[in-house]
């Protein structure tokens with residue numbers, strides 16, 4: 409009887425050992441499978457970007473074609489801020505236009521695509537120039553009425569920037585609108601009367617009144633109007649939260665909703681809005697940040713590098 413009981417215990421014990429061993433084997437196999445799978449995964453891309461500039465990155469992915477959101481988390485700053493960047497996946501590549509805020513003091517971003525870490529962005533500070541100006545107080549300080557108007561207009565354009573096409577509307581690189589002299593470069597810090605600071609977050613091109621202004625790329629007219637700072641202005645949506653803006657125009661030649669070909673005339677240059685003389689202010693808004701348009705011209709060439717090779 410005792411013998412039988414012992415035998416039973418031994419067998420059950422062995423059975424348990426067997427089964428545990430079996431589980432362990434399964435575990436080892438699944439870990440091996442996971443590690444071989446992770447070896448097949450694409451390595452994390454690492455890129456450097458200056459504050460106020462954009463970087464175009466192609467991220468290899470096994471995701472199906474379509475629109476996705478790249479979630480980037482600022483690291484090494486006191487307040488982590490998540491950025492949601494719309495991206496397009498085509499033929500195993502995610503096309504990412506990563507724009508870094510002019511005001512960014514972040515050092516590093518970790519970007520996730522569908523919960524997978526695919527991109528690390530290292531932020532470098534660009535040495536933007538500084539200019540000191542003496543101006544009349546009334547020019548710096550706005551009246552209550554103007555303050556209200558500026559507030560209303562800010563909300564209006566904010567809504568415009570929140571409704572971008574979910575796919576890229578472009579099929580060629582961006583172009584600068586004019587070949588004329590740049591009278592004020594992007595990013596210049598302006599210190600008025602040693603006190604008030606502002607930044608010029610666009611590029612000013614020399615242009616007398618009446619010069620035809622071509623749109624930088626294919627897109628849809630998202631806004632036209634006459635605003636306090638910009639005067640007569642046209643804002644064009646190029647998809648994936650990329651917008652271009654043409655300000656201080658004397659005449660607007662397009663209508664909201666209209667689809668534009670690259671180079672189509674949006675209006676004539678002028679001196680409407682808050683200006684000291686006629687010129688074209690060319691702005692690029694990407695994912696909520698005012699970005700240096702020249703960096704978009706340069707970076708967008710990388711997306712269409714193969715196309716340009718085949719056409720030549």
Ligand SMILES: [Zn+2]
Pocket residue numbers: 592608610611612688689690
């Ligand atoms: Zn300007």
